[in-house]
Amino acid sequence: MSSLQLFRHLRSQWPRVLAYSTAANAPKVLQDIPEMPPHDFKPEPHTGLSFEHAKKVRKGNLHPSLLTYYREPVYVTQGHMQWLYDDTGRRYLDLFAGIVTVSVGHCHPKVHAALDKQLKKLWHTTNIYMHPNIHEYAERLTEKLPGDLKVVYFVNSGSEANDLAMLMARLHTGCFDIVSLRNAYHGMSPYTFGLTAIGTWSYNVARGFGVHNTMNPDVFRGPWGGTHCRDSPVQTIRKCDCPADCCLASDNYVEQLKDVLRHTCGKKVAGFFAEPIQGVGGAVQYPKNFLKDAYAAVREKGGVCIADEVQTGFGRLGSHYWGFQTHGVMPDIVTMAKGMGNGFPMAAVITTPEIAQSMSGVLHFNTFGGNPMASAVGTAVLEVIEEDQLQANCVNVGTYFLEELAKVRDEFQIVGDVRGKGLMIGVELVTDKETRNPLPPNEVGDVWEDMKDMGVLVGKGGLYGTALRIKPPMCITKEDVDFCTAVMRRALQNHKEKYGL
CATH class of the missing domain: 3.90.1150.10 (Aspartate Aminotransferase, domain 1)
Incomplete structure (x- = not known):
């Protein structure tokens, strides 16, 4: 058998392979491990x-x-x-x-200790009562957001957060149409089903009522883009036709968005969803200035702009704490989950006082959002991100x-x-x-x-x-x-x- 076949045969016997792979007579395919x-x-x-x-x-x-x-x-x-x-x-x-989802490390000792301490005191009480943790965490978390993004609503998953953000946008604007990008993933709840625009995640049922998907600004696989388009240490190998002073690829993708706004939306729209870098879509990055110009186009139509930070937030992109900051934009609503709990099920929607007020007309309640355990874990995660640099x-x-x-x-x-x-x-x-x-x-x-x-x-x-x-x-x-x-x-x-x- 070939060395590759031998490797595939032996890999199920991994402890023995590890010992054998360093031997002088081991096949090269094993020596190189x-x-x-x-x-x-x-x-x-x-x-x-x-x-x-x-x-x-x-x-x-x-x-x-x-x-x-x-x-x-x-x-x-x-x-x-x-x-x-x-x-x-x-x-x-x-x-x-x-x-x-595991942002600071599996079973990080400080996060583990915070949860263990809370488990001995109080597991759960709904937020019809007050408990210290949610208030401490809300203050610490919103301090991480710029501008007027100071009001938080806690939920349990990214899908829930994006679901709620859609509702906020529609209530605040009085409009129904929402735009997202093709190749985006924003959840699998019935509400967010239309936001998620990847065919492999789409059941053959009615979905996406009121949601429109515009062309994805993918500079590797899309029709436009090249070697100078991305905010990344590594650029695509495609040649770029853009002059030094502007990005034609970004302009072309923004024009596609404007075309959707003109032809498939009403005179006004409720909002626009975008991940700073697409996660499930394969870490797709947009050309520089795309989000800035897209936000401007949506706001001209009366819509709000929602940054989905479920995968990109909490310092993961390195240069900034939030992914939207890498694009030089200020969203009206930010959703987050995953890394905020280091594996504990928690999520949040953060917005401005004005937009938050749009939901005050009726009761809206989440049983587990911001519970004592989640809030203790979330606070510890924020501290570890800083302490461990x-x-x-x-x-x-x-x-x-x-x-x-x-x-x-x-x-x-x-x-x-x-x-x-x-x-x-x-x-x-x-x-x-x-x-x-x-x-x-x-x-x-x-x-x-x-x-x-x-x-x-x-x-x-x-x-x-x-x-x-x-x-x-x-x-x-x-x-x-x-x-x-x-x-x-x-x-x-x-x-x-x-x-x-």
Whole structure:
């Protein structure tokens, strides 16, 4: 059998492979597997449900729409900072962070201690009563927002937050039409179903009443864009036709938005949704000034502008605390979730006093939003981001990561694009750089599976599922980056040996 076949055969016997891979007589495909960065944490032995039993339960008792990653799923039983452990004690470098949710690290000791302390005092009381935590957290959180973004409504998930933001926009403006970008993901509630405009997430049912999706300003895959368009250490390899003093790509995409506003909306609109960098869509970045001009066009039609910070907020982009700040814009409503709780289910909508007042005419209530446990966790997360200097880490390690991945892109024909900012990174796989056609799903799967089998977990995204999504806990190190890029090179080399690309 070939060295690649041997690798695929032996990888299920991983502890023995690790010992064998450093031997002088090991095949090159195994010798090239790097060692993981050292880590002194020792996971507890797993004593719960067996992996085989869990697979039976998942097949028979959990809803079939529940996605399971990998041909042989990872059975995660414990986590510590940027590391995950399975039921056998095997360690994985987690570069997807529970879908961009574990911001400061799995089971971070300070966040864990804050929750443990609160659990001993008070688990829950609804906000018809007052408790200290929600008020302390609301003050600390809104201090992080600029301008008049000072009024917060706590909920439990990003979908809930975007759902509520839609309601706020419609109540405040007295209009119904809302615009979002194609390739955007804003949730899967019945209300947000129309905002999410990725075909692979769309059931064949009536949806999106009152929501219009405009062309996605994707400078890699869209009709316009090139080498100077993005606010990123790494630019797309497409040549740019824009003169030095302006971005024609941005102008063209804004004109598409204006066309939607003219033809499919009424005289006024309720609002416009956009992620600062698209998450599920594959870390897609817009050309410079697109959001600034898009906000202006929407406000000319009477609408409010909503920044979806569910994946980009809390310092992940490095240069700024919030993603919208990287675009030089001021939204009217900001939604957030995921990283704000480091894995605890919590989310929020923050807006201005004027817009918040639009909801005061009737009762509106969320049973668990801002509960004592969530508020304690959220406060601890804010403190850890500052104390551990994680925003600075996103700049330093994230920029290094992007630059190293750009080297990988230049080495392999199937790596079409590397993009992102801070620790919000996408790597798009293609058949070749010239056509930018999507790499077939089975070939993407081979690369993705090999990276997992070598100990690195990344996500997938984009319309075609060809973008490797790298959004790790913000505590990762340059040593972790070196390990990941070495593993990715090996996986890409495996692909080249198998398919000749």
